[in-house]
Amino acid sequence: xxxxxxxxxxxxxxxxxxxxxxxxxxxxxxxxxxxxxxxxxxxxxxxxxxxxxxxxxxxxxxxxxxxxxxxxxxxxxxxxxxxxxxxxxxxxxxxxxxxxxxxxxxxxxxxxxxxxxxxxxxxxxxxxxxxxxxxxxxxxxxxxxxxxxxxxxxxxxxxxxxxxxxxxxxxxxxxxxxxxxxxxxxxxxxxxxx
Amino acid sequence: xxxxxxxxxxxxxxxxxxxxxxxxxxxxxxxxxxxxxxxxxxxxxxxxxxxxxxxxxxxxxxxxxxxxxxxxxxxxxxxxxxxxxxxxxxxxxxxxxxxxxxxxxxxxxxxxxxxxxxxxxxxxxxxxxxxxxxxxxxxxxxxxxxxxxxxxxxxxxxxxxxxxxxxxxxx
Numbered sequence: 001x002x003x004x005x006x007x008x009x010x011x012x013x014x015x016x017x018x019x020x021x022x023x024x025x026x027x028x029x030x031x032x033x034x035x036x037x038x039x040x041x042x043x044x045x046x047x048x049x050x051x052x053x054x055x056x057x058x059x060x061x062x063x064x065x066x067x068x069x070x071x072x073x074x075x076x077x078x079x080x081x082x083x084x085x086x087x088x089x090x091x092x093x094x095x096x097x098x099x100x101x102x103x104x105x106x107x108x109x110x111x112x113x114x115x116x117x118x119x120x121x122x123x124x125x126x127x128x129x130x131x132x133x134x135x136x137x138x139x140x141x142x143x144x145x146x147x148x149x150x151x152x153x154x155x156x157x158x159x160x161x162x163x164x165x166x167x168x169x170x171x172x173x174x175x176x177x178x179x180x181x182x183x184x185x186x187x188x189x190x191x192x193x194x
Numbered sequence: 195x196x197x198x199x200x201x202x203x204x205x206x207x208x209x210x211x212x213x214x215x216x217x218x219x220x221x222x223x224x225x226x227x228x229x230x231x232x233x234x235x236x237x238x239x240x241x242x243x244x245x246x247x248x249x250x251x252x253x254x255x256x257x258x259x260x261x262x263x264x265x266x267x268x269x270x271x272x273x274x275x276x277x278x279x280x281x282x283x284x285x286x287x288x289x290x291x292x293x294x295x296x297x298x299x300x301x302x303x304x305x306x307x308x309x310x311x312x313x314x315x316x317x318x319x320x321x322x323x324x325x326x327x328x329x330x331x332x333x334x335x336x337x338x339x340x341x342x343x344x345x346x347x348x349x350x351x352x353x354x355x356x357x358x359x360x361x362x363x364x365x
Contacts, residue, residue: 031246038245042237053267056241060248060361064258067249097262121234130226149227153216174214181223 011036011152015076023070030070034063037080040150041087044163047143048091058090077158080151084162125194133184133191141177144169247318248346248362257282259347259360266363280347280360287347287358291365294338299365301336305349308332314348315339318362323348339365 015036021029041062045055062083066073073079122128134142144163148170151159157171169175174182185191264278275292286306294300305311305328313334314323328334339345344362351357 027250030249034246034249035242038242039232039237042241043231043235046235052235052238053265055237056244057261057266057361059245061258061260063245063249064256064359064361067256122230127226127230130223131230134227145224145227146231149224149231172215174216174220178216178220178223179214182219185219185223 012076012154015079019070019073019076019079023073030067033066033079037083038063040080040147041083043150044084044087044147045091047146048088048095050091050094054094058094059087061090062086077155080155081158081162084147084159088163126191129188129191129194130185133181133188136184137177137181140165141180144175144177145181244318244344244362247316247344255356257284257356257358259285259287259349259358261361261363266361278363282358284355285349285351285358287349287360289347293341297341298338299341301339301365303328303334303336303347305332305334309351311352312350314350316346316348316362318344341365 015033018029018032018036022033023029038059041059042055045058046052050058065086066083069082073082122131134145137145144160144165147163148156148159160166160169160171160175170178259280259282262279262281264276266278275290277288277290280287280289287303288306289301289303292300292302301315303313305313308331309328310330311328311332313326313328313336315325315336316323324336326334326336342364344364346362347360349358
């Protein structure tokens with residue numbers, strides 16, 4: 001079995017086993033789920049424009065809400081999808097709240113944008129070309145691909161749907177956003193050369 | 195948008211269409227995007243531990259109080275008091291955080307509806323939680339908290355009421 005598939009099986013199995021323990025009331029099962037999926041939820045919140053300083057708030061809400069919903073969640077895919085949806089909703093809620101005037105004494109500095117590929121932070125040439133092409137995609141496509149890239153292949157479709165993307169926007173097939181990015185790369189001489 | 199389809203009707207023939215099966219280049223793109231996002235904008239050290247802390251030790255029956263006003267993160271140059279409001283369905287928790295000098299803060303809290311309750315302050319890595327009680331007006335005070343060290347408030351109103359927890363915040 002290729003490495004990607006082996007990892008997939010392992011992670012899905014780990015989650016399935018942890019979910020079973022958590023649903024049986026074993027809090028260590030819940031801890032393991034939180035360890036496994038918190039980095040993914042970080043990226044979900046960031047892809048929705050949540051400030052780095054506030055991601056912990058958003059993601060904690062998802063986890064605390066999960067605690068009372070565990071009974072209805074029966075598979076690792078359903079778990080991942082539920083968490084992605086909930087985190088996205090929490091991010092919206094925070095963004096809405098942020099649109100109202102805020103108390104200047106509690107204001108947190110808005111963080112700088114992600115690095116410019118020319119800034120030298122990206123050393124690998126292929127990565128630099130990819131990053132430049134990725135920035136040309138629509139917000140929706142960047143959101144989708146950022147999150148999909150964090151999950152294993154069997155979850156691509158369910159995560160796309162959880163993000164509110166059309167059914168099958170990425171899954172066993174490529175989907176519009178990935179096709180666009182791929183076309184940009186294939187048209188780029190420095191990608192071909194690197 | 196119409197693109198010519200392959201003979202099996204599953205996708206365009208040019209190899210870049212949306213409906214083709216994922217291939218090695220797609221896999222490479224997704225792997226690089228995963229690594230790049232982690233490198234350039236990944237979670238800070240301690241993020242996952244903080245999340246584990248936030249859900250741990252509550253059992254499976256808690257009510258979540260959402261932050262409604264204020265910021266969870268402390269500002270580096272904080273001199274003015276800051277106020278946070280958390281709302282759960284059955285309870286509101288309001289805290290005012292004021293500088294107490296020496297990198298310490300004083301936390302003045304109120305719960306509403308006003309009632310006597312036990313208020314626990316949990317800090318990651320600190321072992322036992324610190325406990326105070328509210329008075330008849332729902333007020334509580336915690337003095338000498340280390341500034342910037344994350345805490346989470348748990349309000350327990352007796353055996354028949356579900357505990358209310360706030361997200362962790364930096365006093």
